[in-house]
Amino acid sequence: MLGPVILAASRSDRMRRLISAAPVTKQVVDRFIPGESVDQIVPIIRELTGRGLELTMDVVGEDITNPGQAEAARDAYLKLIDHLKVLDLGTRAEMSVKLSMFGQALDGGHELALANVRPVVEAAAAIGTTVTLDAEDHTTLDSMFAIHDELRKDFPQTGCVIQAYLFRTEDDARRLAGNGSRVRIVKGAYKEPASVAYQQKAEIDKAYVRILKTLMEGKGYPMIGSHDPRLISIAQELGRRAGRKLDEYEFQMLYGIRSEEHLRLAAEGHRMRVYTAYGTDWYGYFMRRLAEKPANLRFFARSMISKG
Numbered sequence: 001m002l003g004p005v006i007l008a009a010s011r012s013d014r015m016r017r018l019i020s021a022a023p024v025t026k027q028v029v030d031r032f033i034p035g036e037s038v039d040q041i042v043p044i045i046r047e048l049t050g051r052g053l054e055l056t057m058d059v060v061g062e063d064i065t066n067p068g069q070a071e072a073a074r075d076a077y078l079k080l081i082d083h084l085k086v087l088d089l090g091t092r093a094e095m096s097v098k099l100s101m102f103g104q105a106l107d108g109g110h111e112l113a114l115a116n117v118r119p120v121v122e123a124a125a126a127i128g129t130t131v132t133l134d135a136e137d138h139t140t141l142d143s144m145f146a147i148h149d150e151l152r153k154d155f156p157q158t159g160c161v162i163q164a165y166l167f168r169t170e171d172d173a174r175r176l177a178g179n180g181s182r183v184r185i186v187k188g189a190y191k192e193p194a195s196v197a198y199q200q201k202a203e204i205d206k207a208y209v210r211i212l213k214t215l216m217e218g219k220g221y222p223m224i225g226s227h228d229p230r231l232i233s234i235a236q237e238l239g240r241r242a243g244r245k246l247d248e249y250e251f252q253m254l255y256g257i258r259s260e261e262h263l264r265l266a267a268e269g270h271r272m273r274v275y276t277a278y279g280t281d282w283y284g285y286f287m288r289r290l291a292e293k294p295a296n297l298r299f300f301a302r303s304m305i306s307k308g
Contacts (some may be wrong), residue, residue, distance in 0.1 A: 003169075006258070007238050009098075010054040012074075012123065015179075015228045017245045018304045019169065024104055031256040032254065032255060032256045032257075032277070033277050033278055033279070034237070034255060034256075034276065035278040036278060036280050037278070038079055038080055038083050038278075041057070041276070041278040042083055044255075044276065044278075045057075045084075045089075045093060045276075046087070048274055048276070049087075049089055049092055049093065050274075051263060051266070052263070052266040052267070053262055053263070053266055053272055053273070053274050053276050054091075054092045054093065054250070054271060054272065054273040054274070055092070055093045055094070055273060055275075055276050056093075056094050056095060056096045056132060056252065056273055056275050056276070057080060057084075057093060057094070057096065057277075058095070058096045058097075058098075058134070058276065058277040058278075059073065059076045059080065059097075059101075059276065059277075059278065059279045059283045060277045060278065060279040060280075060281055060292055061073060061279055061280075061281035062099050062282070063100070064100070064101060064103065064105075065106075066106070066111060067103055067106060069103075070101065070102050070103030070112060070113070070116050071116065073101040073102055073116070074116040074117070074119060074120060075096060076103060076279070077097065077120045077123075077132060077179040078119065078120060078297065079150075081095075081120070081123045081124055081127060081152060082249070084127060084129065085127045089129070090127075090129055091128065091129050091130060092129075093129060094124070094129045094130050094131065094132060094159075094162075094273075095120070095129070095130075095131045095132070096131070096133075096134050096275065097117060097120065097132070097134060098134045098136055099113040099117065099133060099134075099140065099144055099147060099173065100136055100140065103115035103116055104140060104143060104144075105140075109143070110143045110146070110147070112149070113143070114147050114150060114151075116149065117131070117151070121155050122155070122160055125155050125157070130155070130157040130158060130260070131151075131158055131159070131182075132158070132159035132160065132161060132182065132223075133147065133148050133158070133159065133160045133161065133182060133254060134161050135153075135160070135161040135162060135163050135186070135188075136190065137190040137191075137192065138166055138168075138190075138192055138197070140197050141164065141166075141168075141172075144160065144260070145160065145172070148160045154195055156180050157180070159180060159181075159182035159183065159184060159223065160176065160182075160183060161184045161185075161186060161225070161281070162176065162183060162184070162185055162211065163185075163186055163187065163188035163190075163203045163303060164185060164186065164187050164188060164198075164204055164205075164208035164211055165187055165192065165197045165198045165207065166188065166192065166196060166197050166198075166209045167174065167190035167196055167197065167198070168196070168258060168298060169207070169211055170211055170214070171266070172216045173185070173211045173215055174214055175217075176215075176220065177214055177215050177217075177218025177219065177221055178218065178220060179184050179220065180219075180220065180221075181217040181218075181219075181220030181221065181226065182223065183215055183220055183221070183222060183223065184206065184219065184223035184224075184225045184252060185211055185212055185215060185222065185223070185224060185225060185226075186226070187204050187208060187226065188202045189237070201250070205228075205230075205231065208226070208231060209231070209234055209238075210239055211233060212224065212231075212239075213233070213238055214247055216235075216238040216239055216241075216244060216249065217242050218240040221248065221249065221250075222235075222250075223249070223250050223252050223273070224249065224250070224251050224252065225249075225252045225253075225275070226251075226253075226256055227253050227254070227258050227261070229261075232261075232265075235251070242293055244250050246268075246270050247268045247271055248270070248286070249271070250270065250271035250272065250273055251252075251265050251270055251271070251273070252274075252275055253272070253273075253274060253275065254272050254274070254275045255275060255276040256278065273293075274289040
């Protein structure tokens with residue numbers, strides 16, 4: 001019930017100021033965002049990969065107002081790639097990008113976002129890794145998928161994300177399940193109207209399973225973005241039924257959530273990738289983590305009270 005309220009708060013400047021100023025906030029944010037700079041995040045990368053995990057790196061930040069900020073986002077990812085090159089991890093450390101950071105919502109945003117993200121994809125390929133385009137609210141998806149199609153002409157390993165709660169996603173999954181595709185399926189973490197998205201958890205879960213079945217039976221590489229134990233078990237069973245080996249799909253979970261499960265899946269031989277965000281513009285990302293799962297909100301509330 002609180003999810004839509006929290007998502008609305010993620011767009012509120014007043015709530016941003018209040019939460020950012022709370023003394024306990026940084027302590028809680030650190031659970032989900034382990035650093036603000038590349039130098040701070042490199043030890044985290046080393047630690048997680050040293051434990052048999054893989055990563056997808058996200059430089060947090062979404063709402064930009066001018067082309068200069070979009071170029072700064074591009075440059076932040078290029079700086080990250082410079083550090084990943086030294087670590088020589090290949091696809092064990094890829095990147096996730098939100099096209100809103102690259103100027104998608106500005107005038108001429110589609111072309112601007114493509115022009116800014118292409119150098120990041122090129123640089124990632126040069127060090128033996130890749131990029132996944134994150135899904136945002138439903139109004140941005142046609143542009144995101146068009147950019148994905150364009151990038152795949154030269155960099156077919158470029159991935160994208162689909163969201164189970166949107167009615168359109170079953171058709172998107174069928175289109176994307178072809179040979180060589182990399183598709184991450186998530187439930188969805190934006191406030192969407194009932195005209196385009198399922199509103200009830202049970203409906204979303206059923207759609208997730210239908211879409212995942214399509215991906216597992218396809219010729220691409222499914223990436224299961226979920227912390228839900230039931231969906232993880234279903235994914236394993238669907239993989240078995242589709243005749244997939246353990247390295248022919250992967251699980252993805254957020255840094256700071258169910259960390260022991262990360263290690264358990266990796267120990268079983270699964271590819272387990274940790275979505276690891278860093279940066280100073282953490283507010284929108286943090287609020288969606290609270291909205292996604294009541295336990296996250298309870299953790300934050302208890303921390304606020306105990307420090308109050």
